[in-house]
Amino acid sequence: SKNQSGQPAQQDARFSFEFFPPRTEVGAEKLMRVHGELAELSPDFFSVTYGAGGSTKDGTRQTVNAIREKGSDVAPHLSFGGSPQHEIDALLQHYIEQGINRLVALRGDIPSGTGAVSRYYYANELIEHVRKTTGDHFHIEVACYPEIHPQSDSYESDLYFFKKKVEAGANSAITQYFFNVDAYFYFRDACQAAGIDIPIVPGIMPITNYANLQRFSNNCGAEIPRWIRQRLTSYGDDTDSIRQFGADMVTSLCEKLLEGGAPGLHFYSMNQTEPVRQIWTNLDLSRRS
Ligand code: FAD
Numbered sequence: 094s095k096n097q098s099g100q101p102a103q104q105d106a107r108f109s110f111e112f113f114p115p116r117t118e119v120g121a122e123k124l125m126r127v128h129g130e131l132a133e134l135s136p137d138f139f140s141v142t143y144g145a146g147g148s149t150k151d152g153t154r155q156t157v158n159a160i161r162e163k164g165s166d167v168a169p170h171l172s173f174g175g176s177p178q179h180e181i182d183a184l185l186q187h188y189i190e191q192g193i194n195r196l197v198a199l200r201g202d203i204p205s206g207t208g209a210v211s212r213y214y215y216a217n218e219l220i221e222h223v224r225k226t227t228g229d230h231f232h233i234e235v236a237c238y239p240e241i242h243p244q245s246d247s248y249e250s251d252l253y254f255f256k257k258k259v260e261a262g263a264n265s266a267i268t269q270y271f272f273n274v275d276a277y278f279y280f281r282d283a284c285q286a287a288g289i290d291i292p293i294v295p296g297i298m299p300i301t302n303y304a305n306l307q308r309f310s311n312n313c314g315a316e317i318p319r320w321i322r323q324r325l326t327s328y329g330d331d332t333d334s335i336r337q338f339g340a341d342m343v344t345s346l347c348e349k350l351l352e353g354g355a356p357g358l359h360f361y362s363m364n365q366t367e368p369v370r371q372i373w374t375n376l377d378l379s380r381r382s
Contacts, residue, residue, distance in 0.1 A: 143174075
């Protein structure tokens with residue numbers, strides 16, 4: 094189902110927007126406004142992170158509920174973190190009752206959820222648990238890393254463990270963000286050669302703030318190519334120029350990905366409307382439906 098270069102996005106390409114749970118009342122109100130604005134773009138679903146950046150697990154459930162009440166499809170992110178199994182089971186049951194049928198299953202980072210844990214539960218272990226307890230109810234998304242997870246021993250071992258997640262029952266994958274488009278295509282082909290046959294949807298990070306982007310990228314092992322760093326540095330405090338350059342550069346990245354047959358795009362919205370909407374408009378994605 095690969096596209097020839099120059100063709101429009103695949104008919105069945107899927108688009109999703111990620112939120113993190115707000116930490117304040119004001120943040121929660123703002124997020125519901127952003128959700129309303131982004132819902133107008135008719136994404137296939139929203140997703141809500143879990144325990145990331147010190148946010149609470151309750152925050153994920155509450156945000157998921159709020160989005161669900163507005164009638165959108167939403168995929169909660171989930172990891173074992175330090176939770177006892179019965180808590181995870183109760184959460185899964187709650188989601189099933191809410192009519193939720195998609196999850197993003199992760200190992201998570203430490204500190205995840207409420208704090209330090211004695212050992213990591215790898216994502217494949219969580220998937221096995223979800224499949225064992227809830228059968229085929231959920232469409233399970235997993236994370237993958239075109240530039241390779243920072244804790245991996247090698248390119249091969251990261252593929253090996255990615256494949257384990259597919260064998261455990263993952264249905265599709267969302268990538269960590271990247272700016273090197275070739276890293277994605279090389280990774281996709283390497284996955285295919287390794288027998289990983291699920292859709293691999295690029296995760297897209299809009300650029301709005303250079304300091305934040307540097308911090309995230311250092312943590313998650315996403316490379317900011319030198320020319321982009323130089324460009325962003327040269328804008329200093331000129332936020333408008335940073336956003337304009339970011340929108341143009343990320344639009345071009347998305348175009349190449351869709352032309353090259355990427356099965357959709359997942360946007361890390363950072364709980365903001367404008368950066369995503371700008372790229373969306375540039376890509377002329379409103380016409381897809
Ligand atoms: P895994 O797939 O378990 O892999 C983790 C590392 O261990 C890799 O290096 C892998 O090669 C290796 N490995 C995997 N399985 C095994 C095994 N069985 N034995 C030995 N080694 C193994 N973080 C959050 O805290 N909350 C979120 O909501 C969140 N959402 C995310 C969404 C996306 C799309 C992405 C790309 C990342 C997200 N993250 C989130 C970050 C993620 O939790 C981290 O990248 C984390 O370090 C790895 O999670 P994983 O599920 O990919 O781990």
